[in-house]
Amino acid sequence: MITRAEGAYLGAVRAFQNPMLDLLHKRHAPLVVSLLSLVFTAERPTVAVADAHTEVADALDQLRAAGYGEDLPTGSARDLCRQWADAGWLVRHVLDDDVEVYRLSAHAVGALEVAGRAGGARARVSQSRVRTLLEAVERLALDADPDVMVRIARLDTEVKRLQGEIARLERTGTVDEVDDEELLEEAENVLHLVRELPADFARVAESIKAMQRDVVTALRQDQRPTGDVLREYLQRGEHVMDSTSEGRAFAGALRLIGDPQRLDELSAQLDTVLRHRFAARLPSHQRAELRELVRRIEQGLDQVFAAQREASYVITAQVRHHDPLRDRQVDDLLRDVMAGMQTWLPGSRRGQAVTPLRRLPVADVEHLRRTPGDLRPAQAPDALTDRDDPVDVSDADARAWGGPHYADLEAHLRALGADAPDVDLAAAFNAAPAQLRRPVDLLGLLELAHQLGMTERDEVAFVDAVRPDGTRRRFAFGATTTRTRDEDG
Known part of the structure; x- marks a missing residue:
């Protein structure tokens, strides 16, 4: 059976295993508290890892320059931050933009609040604090009591009190002023509660x-x-x-x-x-x-x-x-x-070379398929059937909806270029007869211009193409001038 002394001791041991108390009773606790409170503030709850290392290093340099070097721990700022993260005082977190940041853990926030309260004004037993306690106990009892009549009686008492206060205000027209000292006590009580929130x-x-x-x-x-x-x-x-x-x-x-x-x-x-x-x-x-x-x-x-x-x-x-x-x-x-590392490390020496793995082991496969699968479909496709209503298309219609009329287009270009070696391609297309102004003939004209040699300008040219059924389509392309004959012509 555990004695009262042993139970109290074990409870205290468990309490001091909490990272918050562990932070406060360390040898360098004042340094940790001061640096954490310096880097992390209410306006800056998270700090980029690189920025935190830089700020901690600057603070350490300032303390050493002020003559506190013997009281400071050894190691770089990066090492200290890593130690604080391992101890549970800092938490590393990666944001959505892949930036790694530090933030204070709940244990570190609690330790900073405890240190701040201990170093500031001590909380006093005041009317405000006692009233807060009494109101909390009253609310707890009211919520825990299932008796309907008791709750009705309490609410009726509260209603009568409020009605009496309203009647007094209506009768006198004045509000009883509260002494400034009491207001200061209430403000300190509010601040005491606020410090617990983070x-x-x-x-x-x-x-x-x-x-x-x-x-x-x-x-x-x-x-x-x-x-x-x-x-x-x-x-x-x-x-x-x-x-x-x-x-x-x-x-x-x-x-x-x-x-x-x-x-x-x-x-x-x-x-x-x-x-x-x-x-x-x-x-x-x-x-x-x-x-x-x-x-x-x-x-x-x-x-x-x-x-x-x-x-x-x-x-x-x-x-x-x-x-x-x-x-x-x-x-x-x-x-x-x-397990392999634990086996290798005890017998290894500092700087000992490790034989690299130059090739991956070959898989031991007992059997491989030697013949491919049947590539033929499971069943043959349905046979083609003749159309019930065959469409009779004449050669002229098929030609009208076919490809570019290269010969006619080339003859049209040469006729326009009889008096000039260069012709504007848009003007040549717009001057062609209707049967040579199909959209496909515009592509053919561009192809001929590329073969004969063309020069592009910074302007935009527009042409109106006519399909065999009479519909029109406007096209835009870079203004182009083409020669009407090749180098040998």
């Missing part, structure tokens, strides 16, 4: 990502029929927000803060607070926190929704392309590679 949003997003990794891992190792796998995991992908306790809690909170009208009302209320005379007694950073409250809520919502969309996309894509046999083959191959 870590809460980050925990929800990371719980969704953890669920995504669990689903994909289970899918790769699943031995059940594919139909069962598809039904279960597609359903989890569609209802990813309901798959974790943090997600369910967030869904409940979203019903309160997800309404744009509610956020607009919150923004108007904060403006009223900041216009009051007591707000001038708040430090500038606290006024900025109150002013940025709505935007921080919107950023947290976007962070959770982005994690939800990514999880749904990854799970759905994994299900669509899931091939258990191939995945198991890849896993077996990777295990073989790791």
Whole structure:
């Protein structure tokens, strides 16, 4: 049986295994907290990996120049960021444009909030904080009590209180002013609650990502029929927000803060607070926190929704392309590679050459097909049948709808070029008789011009072609001049 002391000790050991407390009790915790708070801000939740390395390196150089070199860890900024990512304080993420970025984990956000509260003004036992506690307990008791008459009595008491307040305001026409000290206490209580939001949003997003990794891992190792796998995991992908306790809690909170009208009302209320005379007694950073409250809520919502969309996309894509046999083959191959490395490394030396694999092994095939398959179709095509109504086409009609009249076109060009060596092709086509102005004759004329030699201009020429049935079609092409005789003519 575990004693109380042992139970308390084991609980503390488990608590300090949390990356948040692990960050705070490290030797270089002040450096980690300061650098993370310097690089990551509410306006800049994600930072490109290369930019983060550069900024951390610049900060380390400034600290060394100021004389803090003995208190700083060894290693480059890249090594420190990699250590922080391995410890669970930073999360690497690839954006849609293939840019790799860092963002703070929920543990790091919580650690920064704890350090910020410890280094700032200490929270006091105030009327505002006690009232918040009492109201929360009252709401909890009201929601937990199933007695209808008790709830009706409580609501009736609240209605009578509100009606009495309305009657007093109508009678006196004045609002009881609240002392500035009490307003300052309430503002500090609001700020205390606000500082918890970033870590809460980050925990929800990371719980969704953890669920995504669990689903994909289970899918790769699943031995059940594919139909069962598809039904279960597609359903989890569609209802990813309901798959974790943090997600369910967030869904409940979203019903309160997800309404744009509610956020607009919150923004108007904060403006009223900041216009009051007591707000001038708040430090500038606290006024900025109150002013940025709505935007921080919107950023947290976007962070959770982005994690939800990514999880749904990854799970759905994994299900669509899931091939258990191939995945198991890849896993077996990777295990073989790791086993080979573990066998080779203990007996190897630094810089030892490795014999490369110059050719792939030949597959041991017992039997190959020696004869091709039957290329003949399964059955012969149907025999051709004579048309019941044969069309009688004369030679003249067939010729009229046939190809270009090259001889007539060439004679037409030579006749136009009797007095000039060059002729404009568009003018020559428009001057030809109707039987030589078919669309196909325009192609023939261009072909003859290419053979005889032609010169293209930057202008656009238009011609009207006439089909044998009398229909017309306008064509446009680059203005061209052609010689009417070849070099020997």
